[in-house]
Amino acid sequence: MIPVGSEPHGVAVNVATNMVYVANYFSNTVSVISGSNNTVVATIPVGSFPYGVDVNSATNTVYVTNTGSGTLSVISGSSNVVTATIQVGTSPIGVGVDPLRNMVYVAAGGVQVISGATNQIVDTILLGAGANTIGVDSATDTVYVANALNAVSVISGATYTVVATIPVGTAPAFIGVNSKTDMIYVANFQSNTVSVISGQTNSVVATVPVGSSPFGVGVDSKTNEVYVANEDSGNVSIISGRTNTVAATIPVGASPIGVAVDPGTGMVYVANDFSNTVSVISVAKITGRPTSGS
Numbered sequence: 001m002i003p004v005g006s007e008p009h010g011v012a013v014n015v016a017t018n019m020v021y022v023a024n025y026f027s028n029t030v031s032v033i034s035g036s037n038n039t040v041v042a043t044i045p046v047g048s049f050p051y052g053v054d055v056n057s058a059t060n061t062v063y064v065t066n067t068g069s070g071t072l073s074v075i076s077g078s079s080n081v082v083t084a085t086i087q088v089g090t091s092p093i094g095v096g097v098d099p100l101r102n103m104v105y106v107a108a109g110g111v112q113v114i115s116g117a118t119n120q121i122v123d124t125i126l127l128g129a130g131a132n133t134i135g136v137d138s139a140t141d142t143v144y145v146a147n148a149l150n151a152v153s154v155i156s157g158a159t160y161t162v163v164a165t166i167p168v169g170t171a172p173a174f175i176g177v178n179s180k181t182d183m184i185y186v187a188n189f190q191s192n193t194v195s196v197i198s199g200q201t202n203s204v205v206a207t208v209p210v211g212s213s214p215f216g217v218g219v220d221s222k223t224n225e226v227y228v229a230n231e232d233s234g235n236v237s238i239i240s241g242r243t244n245t246v247a248a249t250i251p252v253g254a255s256p257i258g259v260a261v262d263p264g265t266g267m268v269y270v271a272n273d274f275s276n277t278v279s280v281i282s283v284a285k286i287t288g289r290p291t292s293g294s
Contacts, residue, residue: 001253001277002038004031008271008278010053011216012061014077020210020260021062021075021268022278023050030064030073031278032080037264038280046073051093052107052133053258056116060101065092065106074119080261084119088112094133094174096143098157105143105155107131113160123160127153135175135184140199144184145171152186152195154202164202168195174258176217176226181241185226187214194228194237196244206244209238218259218268223283229256236270236281247276252279263281 005024008031012021018035023046032042047066050073055062060077065088072092074084096105102116111131113123121178124222136143141157150172155163157258169188176185182199187210194214196206211230214237217254218227224241229252236256238248253272256279260269266283 001272001275001279002033002040004040004271004276004278005029005043006276007271007273008276009051009065009257011260011269011271011278012053012055012062013260013262013269014055014057014062015262015264016057017060017077018262019077020135020278021053021055022258023051023053023064025051028268030062030075033269033278034268035262041073044075044080045062046082047071052095054095054097056097056099057100060117061116063095063097063104065095067091067093070108071129073102073113082206084131086114086119086121088121089158091289094131094146096134096136098136098138098141100138101141101157101285103157104135105134107134111143111145111155125155125160125162127162131200132172133174135177137177137179137182137184137199138163139179140182142199144175144177144197146175146186152184152197166197166202166204168204169193169207173215174217176219178219178241180221181224183241185217185219185239187217187228189215194226194239208239208244208246210239210246211235211249215257216259216271218261220261220263220268222263222266225283227259227261227281229259230259231255231273250281253277
C-alpha cells in the first residue's frame with residue numbers, strides 16, 4: 001500500500017503519463033503517485049476538503065472538487081501546480097471530463113459545465129434533485145449524474161439538457177463508464193448493489209449484489225471488468241462486464257472509497273479512507289489476462 005494524505009477520497013489516472021492523483025479530504029492536498037514505481041512524487045495544496053478527481057489525458061490537466069471551498073482546482077500535470085481556481089457553487093462533489101470536447105462537468109447542486117480551454121463556466125444544468133457524482137461517456141457525448149432521488153440523470157453533451165432519468169438503487173454513489181461497450185455502472189451505497197445501465201436504452205439491464213456500502217467504481221475497458229470499492233467490507237468486488245456477476249473479491253485497506261483503473265498498464269488504484277493509503281491491484285494477476293504493462 002502507498003501512504004498518502006488524511007482520508008483519501010477520489011482517485012484518477014492519467015493513462016498518457018502513468019500518473020495517479022488522489023484527493024486527500026482532510027489534508028487539503030492531492031497526492032501524485034508515479035504508476036511506474038508506486039511512490040508519491042508530489043503533494044499539491046488545493047482547496048478545503050477535496051473530494052472528486054478527474055483527468056484530461058489529452059491536455060494533461062487534473063480537476064479536483066473542493067467541497068469546503070465551493071471551488072474546482074485546475075492542476076497542470078506537467079508542473080504539479082494549481083493553475084486556476086474556479087468558483088462552482090456549494091459543496092461540489094463529483095467531476096467528470098470529456099477529453100474529446102475538452103469540457104468539464106462538476107456536480108455542485110446542479111451541474112456546472114466548464115470549458116477546459118478557458119476555465120470558464122459556459123452553462124449550468126439544473127436537475128431539481130441536486131447532483132452528487134458524474135460519469136462521462138466521451139464516445140457518445142453523454143453525461144451521467146447520480147442525484148438525490150435515487151436516480152441517474154442522463155445529459156446530452158451537445159445540448160446540455162436532461163434526456164432521461166433512470167431509477168437505480170438507494171443512495172447512488174460513484175459512476176463508472178465503459179465507452180467501448182456503452183455500459184454504465186452505478187454503486188448504490190445503501191442497497192449494496194451496482195446498477196448496470198445500457199447507454200443505448202437508458203435502462204437498468206442488471207443489478208449486481210456486491211459488498212457492504214459500495215462507493216467507488218472503476219472500469220477497465222480493455223478487460224471489460226468493473227472494480228467496486230465496498231467501504232464497510234474493506235474489499236473490492238470485481239464484476240465481469242460480460243456476465244454482470246462478481247468474479248472475485250479482493251481485500252484492500254480500511255474503508256475503501258475511490259477506485260481508478262489504468263487499462264494500459266493493467267493496474268487498479270483504490271483509495272482507503274481510514275488507512276490513509278492507496279492499494280494497488282494488478283489486473284493481470286487477478287484475471288490472468290495479459291496487459292501492456294505486465
